[in-house]
Amino acid sequence: MLASALVLAAPVLGADAGLEATLAKMDQTARTFKDLTANLKRTHHTAVIDENTEDKGTIYIRRPKPNELLMKVDIKEPDPKQVAVGARTAMLYIPKSNTVDIYDIAKYKKEADQLLLLGFGTTSQEMEDSYRIALGGPETLNGQKTTRLELTPKANEMHLEKVELWISDTTGLPVQQKLHWPGPNGGDYDLATYSNMQVNTGLPESAVTLQLPKGVKKEYPQR
Numbered sequence: 198m199l200a201s202a203l204v205l206a207a208p209v210l211g212a213d214a215g216l217e218a219t220l221a222k223m224d225q226t227a228r229t230f231k232d233l234t235a236n237l238k239r240t241h242h243t244a245v246i247d248e249n250t251e252d253k254g255t256i257y258i259r260r261p262k263p264n265e266l267l268m269k270v271d272i273k274e275p276d277p278k279q280v281a282v283g284a285r286t287a288m289l290y291i292p293k294s295n296t297v298d299i300y301d302i303a304k305y306k307k308e309a310d311q312l313l314l315l316g317f318g319t320t321s322q323e324m325e326d327s328y329r330i331a332l333g334g335p336e337t338l339n340g341q342k343t344t345r346l347e348l349t350p351k352a353n354e355m356h357l358e359k360v361e362l363w364i365s366d367t368t369g370l371p372v373q374q375k376l377h378w379p380g381p382n383g384g385d386y387d388l389a390t391y392s393n394m395q396v397n398t399g400l401p402e403s404a405v406t407l408q409l410p411k412g413v414k415k416e417y418p419q420r
Contacts, residue, residue, distance in 0.1 A: 216332040219344040219364050220321035226369030227279070228320035232400035233258045233355075235391040237270065244384025251275075256391070257404045260318045267405040282408045290407050296414045297407065316362050316371035327351055333361065338373055339392065342366045358383075370394065 237256045242249050252273035261267065269281040279290040282302070289298040315324070324330060333345030348360040354380065363373040371391065378385040 215344065216330065216333075216346070219332070219346065219366075219369075220324075220330070222289065222366070222369035223316070223364060224369075226319050227318045227320045229397065231260055231397045232404075233317060233394060233396050234398065234400060235394040235403075237321070238390045238392075240388045242384070242386050242388070244380070257400060258317050259400050259402065259405045261402070266318060269405045269407070279338065279407055281405060283406070288407055290409060290413070293413075295410065295412065296416055297409060298416050298418055300417075301419060313359060315374060328360065335366075336363060338363055338390075341372060343372055368374075368394070370396070 233256075234376050235256050237252075237254050237386070239252045240249050241251075252272045254270060257269045259267045265284060267281075267283055269279065272278045272280075277292050279288075280291075281288045281290075285303040287300045287302045289300075290296075292296075321330075328348035329348055331347045331349075333347045336343050336345050343363040343365055346362045346364060348362065350357050350360075353418065357376060358379050359377040361373075361377075362371045362373040363369070365372050372394075373391065374389045376387045378387070
């Protein structure tokens, strides 16, 4: 009887051990995480028409304080644009029209970080505050060994069905994120893949802020 019980429990115990090891690696990385630069490929899938749109660019992340994460995404193709998320505002700059949309996100900063910066310097406790975490299993992405985590939001305010994170077994950082969105038909998602990561290089504050040209038109869509 004992042997049978142990055989039945082994897969569960193994899953728990794998999850705990991955979360421990993320915690270890979070303690020293200061900044990151990486190539970004982002795919948005629209299920109802079975269509993908793709962006490519560079992401810059900086953590000046333990509870503060700042980010800039510089999309190079196919349509150049830049997005910067600061402590109180998010800004979208469109070079073609020389306009910048400015959003007040002070009330939503926590939710923004949980969506946009999930896994980059995030501790397991911070994730567990907002998500139920399950082990997806080991996977190899672009020759890199990772562990896939499945995160289910605890609050409806997240407007998400599920998040998948592929955490590098070596660095404890995400090499891929997949956000699953709810909808009448389901199946919409955003997939972000990161490569050529450079961590803790002393990224300056200017790297995560928009360098806007003279004459840029400022717009405030929330007003």
